[in-house]
Amino acid sequence: MSAETISAFVAAVSAIVSFYYAHKAHHSNLEAAKNASTANEHARRANAIAIGQAENELRRDITAVRIRFEDICSAAEEITQGRSPDQLSEVEKARLKPIILRQKSACEDYLNAYENASTKYLDNKIDTTRFEKSYASEIRNLFEPSTNAFSSYLHPEGVSRFKAIWKVYKKWNDLENR
Numbered sequence: 001m002s003a004e005t006i007s008a009f010v011a012a013v014s015a016i017v018s019f020y021y022a023h024k025a026h027h028s029n030l031e032a033a034k035n036a037s038t039a040n041e042h043a044r045r046a047n048a049i050a051i052g053q054a055e056n057e058l059r060r061d062i063t064a065v066r067i068r069f070e071d072i073c074s075a076a077e078e079i080t081q082g083r084s085p086d087q088l089s090e091v092e093k094a095r096l097k098p099i100i101l102r103q104k105s106a107c108e109d110y111l112n113a114y115e116n117a118s119t120k121y122l123d124n125k126i127d128t129t130r131f132e133k134s135y136a137s138e139i140r141n142l143f144e145p146s147t148n149a150f151s152s153y154l155h156p157e158g159v160s161r162f163k164a165i166w167k168v169y170k171k172w173n174d175l176e177n178r
Helices: 003-080 090-122 128-143 163-173
Strands: none
Touching: 003 090, 003 128, 090 128, 090 163, 128 163
């Protein structure tokens, strides 16, 4: 065999070996990309499940404190029966006093649940479109009319502890900025 033939043979073998390893690397890269895509899909699905769980937890919390608040209001109504405080007997006033304290606490808990929900909305930790559809009227009802049970906790805005609720309310109801 001549030197040229040996050189050509070595070059051909080298090309075949290079092609084999390039082909093998290409398939490895395709498999890695497929695995990464699958992992990304699993991550997206897990994130959607976590968001759904967070939304369910928010609704459960709000419902629980609303029920507690309504029960306490019913207990107060049983005593007052539509009468103003100055029309109550001393015994009735004494029975009403701890109920009013529980009512204030329940009112704060109710607003805290909405504050927590509003914070998650503002931080995009939940589905913002679904949140707005679900909570727009509820949050508006916290502010309107301005003489409801929540007014003293929400107004004036500058001293309210419920900053996230205010941000959401203004974002949804400020017609000048829509």
